[in-house]
Amino acid sequence: MERFFITGGNPLQGSVRVSGSKNATLPILAACLLHGAPDIIRQAPALKDVETMCDVLEYLGARVKKEGDSITVDTTHIHSVEVGEELMRRMRASNLVLGPLLGRFHRVRISHPGGCNIGSRPMNLHLKGLRALGARIEEKFGYINVVADRLEGAKIHLDVPSVGATENIMMAAVLARGTTVIRNAAREPEIVDLQNFLNRMGARIKGAGTDVIRIEGVEHLESVEHTVIPDRIEAGTHLVAAAITGGEVTVTNVIPEHLEAVLAKLKEMGFQVEVGDDWIHLNARDMRPRPVDIKTLPYPGFPTDMQPQMMALACLAEGTSVITETIFENRFKHVSELLRMGADIKVEGQAAIVRGVKKLTGAPVMATDLRAGAALVLAAFAAENGSVIEGVEHIDRGYEKIEQKYTALGARIIRVSD
Ligand SMILES: CC(=O)N[C@H]1[C@@H](OP(=O)(O)OP(=O)(O)OC[C@H]2O[C@@H](n3ccc(=O)[nH]c3=O)[C@H](O)[C@@H]2O)O[C@H](CO)[C@@H](O)[C@@H]1O
């Protein structure tokens, strides 16, 4: 078991480079299954989740080779279309093999991913979309079996703009006959990156980034090389790290447009934010943040994946903030841990009422999920005294070289293994 020992109190300063996006890399790796040929994915982050997706691909028969931050995936010899419970439990996003395996082999069987620490996370919209394309689906003994004699383009309306459902349907529709139209599609930048990857392969997709995506089926896909977009959530987390410690940090390798909702809130809190073509600078010296109200929403709204980090920051604001979580019903698990560090937070249904305190104090705390863990790391950087954070394996799912990056900015963080 691993823990972080963090001694707070240092304002972070300097420059930090953001890695490739986890949530763009995962569907793109899965999309390699659509054809039997090698693809090269560049700027892939070295993360636990990316390793897990590579394990899934290898389990199915793909050959995966990592060199630096490039991953070559050769899907010529796929010998299984089934992903079992162990790989599914390790990472929910393993469900992204549904669309591509169905598209290429017309059948796929996965263990039901079930819920996770942040919510129940059903699969109904993924399955509704695949059914509309002509698949027959049976859910039995904890498995989802999907088969199709052939896939035909269809018009699909998503009840809510699910990222994963949009991606699975896009991938399944690429090789279907005719045209598929997804309405109320998710608009996240990672979906645009997936569209760009698939189109480079020879797919014919338009509209990603809007709520209507149109996919014209094709018969053949080519090998490609693709560089994934930078991770907007990692970038946002570093900006909050600067903000919460009263520091001054430049975050590089970012697409600032992807962070508009986050930057708007940081500016509302009074931080000086300067934006360049591919960098963002935040100055938090000699100030106490103003409180802020935040409501998580699908993109371009405020991202749920930044909610815990912003809550940690709001704990130190001069006044009361209201943070409303509308995407996942159980994404307030960091609250009890922040309370242990001296925060003043009350949860009422979907809302957390955060009364700002002057200081946080270090404590032993538990990361229950990825972004809850990130929030605790940030709170520990700002706190007086030392903190011990358990559950580091959750944090490793989404932050590459986290202790190296923060040590370089002046944080005192060490990883200790039992
Ligand atoms: C690997 C990846 O990209 N993960 C991201 C993706 O997760 P993921 O793709 O799982 O999230 P979704 O966009 O699907 O979930 C959004 C909402 O839709 C609901 N829903 C989803 C599918 C479905 O079939 N039925 C249904 O009701 C979910 O319960 C949730 O309330 O988007 C989330 C929302 O931005 C992010 O927090 C995750 O980091």
Ligand SMILES: C=C(OP(=O)(O)O)C(=O)O
């Ligand atoms: C919720 C997240 O990821 P996943 O969908 O993989 O659980 C996240 O990245 O914050």
